[in-house]
Amino acid sequence: MALYSEKVMDHFRNPRNVGTMENADGIGEVGNAKCGDIMKIYLKIDNDIITDVKFETFGCGSAIASSSMATELIKGKPVSEALALTNRAVVEALDGLPPHKIHCSVLAEEAIKSALKDYYDKNGIEYDKKLFPDCEHCDHCCGT
Ligand code: FES
Numbered sequence: 001m002a003l004y005s006e007k008v009m010d011h012f013r014n015p016r017n018v019g020t021m022e023n024a025d026g027i028g029e030v031g032n033a034k035c036g037d038i039m040k041i042y043l044k045i046d047n048d049i050i051t052d053v054k055f056e057t058f059g060c061g062s063a064i065a066s067s068s069m070a071t072e073l074i075k076g077k078p079v080s081e082a083l084a085l086t087n088r089a090v091v092e093a094l095d096g097l098p099p100h101k102i103h104c105s106v107l108a109e110e111a112i113k114s115a116l117k118d119y120y121d122k123n124g125i126e127y128d129k130k131l132f133p134d135c136e137h138c139d140h141c142c143g144t
Contacts, residue, residue: 003098004061005094005095007065007069007094008094012061012062012068017054017068019055020042026042026043026045026115026116026122027042027118028040028043028112028113028114028116028117031107032103037058038057038058039056039067040055040057041067041114048078050079050082051076059104059107060101063107065094066090066091066107069093070108070112079116079119082112083116091105113132
């Protein structure tokens with residue numbers, strides 16, 4: 001069996017939503033201290049709906065495929081659904097990742113959460129702090 005699914009290869013070779021965004025409503029950037037990979041997510045939000053999303057990922061193929069799939073999963077969705085997106089859902093949508101690459105999908109979940117937190121902060125929207133791990137000092141989720 002191939003190490004990477006066809007979907008992973010497709011999103012790695014033809015990533016969706018790559019780029020930056022002017023006047024983004026929320027920007028999130030996270031990195032994995034161990035591999036050094038960095039992911040940045042830009043969100044456009046209108047009336048609580050994510051109308052556009054872009055990403056830049058400096059990292060491995062699994063991180064690029066995860067970012068691409070994650071952006072597809074949240075585009076057009078309400079903020080609450082994007083907030084609930086788990087790395088597991090990203091992995092499932094990609095038809096799996098090898099065990100040692102699961103942490104790459106965690107980066108996508110965290111980058112989206114970080115961008116949503118930025119959106120809440122910029123707009124003075126109240127939120128439960130527990131929804132957001134402290135990404136800058138986080139070493140619990142990317143170490144697998
Ligand atoms: Fe760093 Fe995949 S190896 S995110």
